[in-house]
Amino acid sequence: MSLHAELTVDRGARFTLNLGLTAESGETIGLLGPNGAGKSTALRALAGLLALSSGRIELDGQVLDDAAADEFVPPERRPAGVVFQDYLLFPHLSALDNVAFGLRARGMDRRSARQRAQTWLRRVGIGDHARSRPRALSGGQAQRVALARALVTDPRLLLLDEPLAALDASTRIEVRSELRHHLADYPGTTVLVTHDPLDAMVLADRLLVLEGGHVVQQGTPTEVAHHPRSDYVAQLVGVNLYRGTSRGTTVDLTTGGTLTTATRSDGDVLVAFGPTAVSLHRTQPDSSARNTWPVQVHSLEGHGTITRVQLTGHPDVLADITPAAVTDLDLEPGTPLWAELKATEIRTYPA
């Protein structure tokens, strides 16, 4: 089970999307990039809402689109489920009938379709809202209905278009964590479009960073974050992310090391902070920051306005510093340093 796609879509003279995409089943591919990079165009092409100008899409050996051979499977016959950015729940149908819609369209009788839809609503945690119209649902609830609606037909390809973008900050954390669990259970291939590096880091197994319709870098989230090939990618994918176990404000990281956070939490968590939140010192800093630990420079990558320093220690960490600071600190691979991080800079999410 796998997805092979060569996507080329011409949108007038100004924009051409050109990207190659290969994914195994069970894998989640993140398409990361700013607005206008072509992420949604790629998703629409995969869903069949847009025909390729050239290239082909093959899913588990079945050709979905082949521009050269003039083959095109329309969206209603593709084994794909889509979660749209603003969900597009049918306003005149209840949550239950929204989820049952795909099953009914495939010819399942009303009773069985509703039963299955109800099972899925329970699975995404909103079994109590089956009768509600989309207008009466909160953003987080609507997102869950949209996910259930996309998954209820057991698609082999799941397409998520900015699935968390419409949510407020606190709902987002909760839904992101749930989505991660659902994606882990999902046997098919997932393509996730996002402009949020944290979503990409948490949810994707592999990242494709898009700029102007082209892939500028791809790899695992860690690879991309550690070795951004351009200033653009560095700024886009700049995030330190760890898993750990939290007790109050202390988090023991699975990769070794301990961080002190400003907010309290318990159990398995994800902790994240940006590379700019880390400052580097030649000697152990005597400051109010709660987190200081010894590190060693592993590599330096300059990207114009910033230099990304990859440091080993407990934990390993990425730091963005100015080229001037590189000179002041006289950095080179192997240089021993102290990393310093304010507890307030750390964001904690339930894993």
Place this chain on the structure above:
Amino acid sequence: MTTTQARATPARPQARSRRSRARRAGGLPAVLVLPALAGLAFLIVPLAGLIVAAPWPTLLERLADPAVLGALRLSLVAASAATVVCLVCGVPLAWVLARSELPGMRVVRALVTVPLVLPPVVGGVALLLVLGRNGLIGQYLEAWFGFSLPFTTAGVIVAEAFVAMPFLVISVDGALRGADRRYEEAAATLGASRWLTFRRVTLPLVAPGIAAGAVLCWARALGEFGATITFAGNFPGETQTMPLAVYLALQTDPDAAIVLSLVLFAVSVMVLASLRDKWISPNAA
């Protein structure tokens, strides 16, 4: 010179502020208000006159007159049947107009609106030429099926549908263009065919537009006069609808004409009431 100017300058802001205060207080120029009032009176006074002149004491009795009831029943049946015809053909036509990307759709749209501006009597003549006993199509209807439209109740329905259909098509076309097509895309990704998508997603989304169009269409059909009398004639009980009955009664029994007019007026008011707020607000489409 210099002193005069210096004195004049501070006076000007005062004048301006007085004028703007007047504007804020709602002072409207008489040159606009008077014609506006005249226009308003022109629209309202005749209707008020109708109510004043009505023979109220004998109203119920006159309404119960079999001739009046017959015309009313025929009008309601024909207008409703014409509306059904318009819905069956007009909604798909509006869908094609709104969704087709074929060239020439603008010409088709223009053609659809022709009956809207065409004098109805011309429509009646045109229908006679095509569907009349010797008409282009009518002669074959007659020859093959022994079936003739003019001067029958079916002819009334045809005449009314011809005149009223554009109202429905334009209303539904507008609603379809205003509807978010991404819902249709969402339905497609869920496995719905275009026909299922049309029935289960598009139609419910544009239902308010269809309802508004159907009401307008029905009202237009109910009031139809020119095309009906030309194409279907004026036979009591068969083709004599309310507007025709009003016209005829005016020459013999003016009180009956007033009563019939009152009935049509009441129906119009009900139509307006049913179209209020959401159906005619711009965001309904």
